[in-house]
Amino acid sequence: MKSFYNAEQVSAHVWWVGAVDWHVRNFHGYRTGRGSTYNAFLIVDDKITLVDTVKAGFESEMLERISTVVDPAKIDYIVSLHAEPDHSGGLPAAMAAIKPEKVFASAVGGKTLKAYYGIDAVPVQNSLALGQGTLTFVDTKMLHWPDSMMGFYDRDGVLFSQDAFGMHLAGSKLWADEYDESVRDSEMVKYFANIINNYSPRVLALLDAFPGLDLDVKVIAPDHGPLYRRDFERIFRMYRELAEQKPQLRAAVVFCTMWHATEQLARAFADGVRAAGVEVDLIDLAVSERSEVMTAVASSGIVAFGAPTMNNQVYPAMADVLTYVRGLKPRNKLGFAFGSCGWSGEGAKFIASEFEAMGMEQPCPMLQSRYKPSREELNAAFAAGGALAESLKERVAR
Numbered sequence: 001m002k003s004f005y006n007a008e009q010v011s012a013h014v015w016w017v018g019a020v021d022w023h024v025r026n027f028h029g030y031r032t033g034r035g036s037t038y039n040a041f042l043i044v045d046d047k048i049t050l051v052d053t054v055k056a057g058f059e060s061e062m063l064e065r066i067s068t069v070v071d072p073a074k075i076d077y078i079v080s081l082h083a084e085p086d087h088s089g090g091l092p093a094a095m096a097a098i099k100p101e102k103v104f105a106s107a108v109g110g111k112t113l114k115a116y117y118g119i120d121a122v123p124v125q126n127s128l129a130l131g132q133g134t135l136t137f138v139d140t141k142m143l144h145w146p147d148s149m150m151g152f153y154d155r156d157g158v159l160f161s162q163d164a165f166g167m168h169l170a171g172s173k174l175w176a177d178e179y180d181e182s183v184r185d186s187e188m189v190k191y192f193a194n195i196i197n198n199y200s201p202r203v204l205a206l207l208d209a210f211p212g213l214d215l216d217v218k219v220i221a222p223d224h225g226p227l228y229r230r231d232f233e234r235i236f237r238m239y240r241e242l243a244e245q246k247p248q249l250r251a252a253v254v255f256c257t258m259w260h261a262t263e264q265l266a267r268a269f270a271d272g273v274r275a276a277g278v279e280v281d282l283i284d285l286a287v288s289e290r291s292e293v294m295t296a297v298a299s300s301g302i303v304a305f306g307a308p309t310m311n312n313q314v315y316p317a318m319a320d321v322l323t324y325v326r327g328l329k330p331r332n333k334l335g336f337a338f339g340s341c342g343w344s345g346e347g348a349k350f351i352a353s354e355f356e357a358m359g360m361e362q363p364c365p366m367l368q369s370r371y372k373p374s375r376e377e378l379n380a381a382f383a384a385g386g387a388l389a390e391s392l393k394e395r396v397a398r
């Protein structure tokens, strides 16, 4: 059938039939500045199989793309590798159009699909025979939800990796090597920091186990962003480095401010870091949002957060960011808490206690000024920046 939505061929028997969300800018709180894609894949084997679907609202785009390859009614199986709604929201419409013989998911995925849509899925075993080829499943629990798994289609060597190795990047190209490398890498790093970082130990376990699985991978096909057809070692190396969270020679200084007092402390601290020869990012929460903060935190060995006190509480923007960052479990950071207050002084104390809860080492004591930092307090902030920078340099050199 002719359609203005076309499928794109991934390999001899696999087609991309997903959707491009050019204008999404808020992905459950993650600022997706370059949009995203919801990748679904069609395997044309004796059993025609749809792997994952798309976010609700993009079903007709997916079905039109499918119809340029086969009549959707001829699809036999739907396999849900990950039941989060960005990959399953289109499932009810797909079921209505396709009427598949069976829907497959992991055991947890089946419960999730039942809860969301009332759909009964068959729990997958280790593999699913499709005729000439087989889809083998790899348990990737918590990458990114408890139901998550990867699927490997041996006939063409396609690894459907769902969220892992993905990125939020809308575009008209299928392959990662068709995009500017710096754009691609920066979006992958941001995605890892904001979606995967807290599951770093599971990433390392997967990468360690991967050679033993003996999969002849020719394509890595994630559920977001472009696909990979080469340089797999580089991708695995990048993921390993991100998951190891070794200290990076960089500082993220994040602040919010009411009357510029906390800002002055932030600037003095940042300048102390800079004077010691360590690159620094100064981030004002009035003009930045939490996923940008987390990306900077994940890439930095020093994390300095500053906030004023408001109504006996930390300033709300900082509470939001701390909650978000803590959930993503950054490791191997040197922390520094600071802020300005008029009287009660809960702001910097709250940051210091959250850093402690995150297991963050805080070599310099919390710094809190009253109303407006004195020259001595600004000097102390500058000195703390220098001290943490020197400490970080020693750690990185070890």
Ligand code: FEO
Pocket (backbone or CB within 6 Å): 082, 084, 086, 087, 144, 145, 163, 223, 224
């Ligand atoms: Fe892209 Fe965890 O969903």
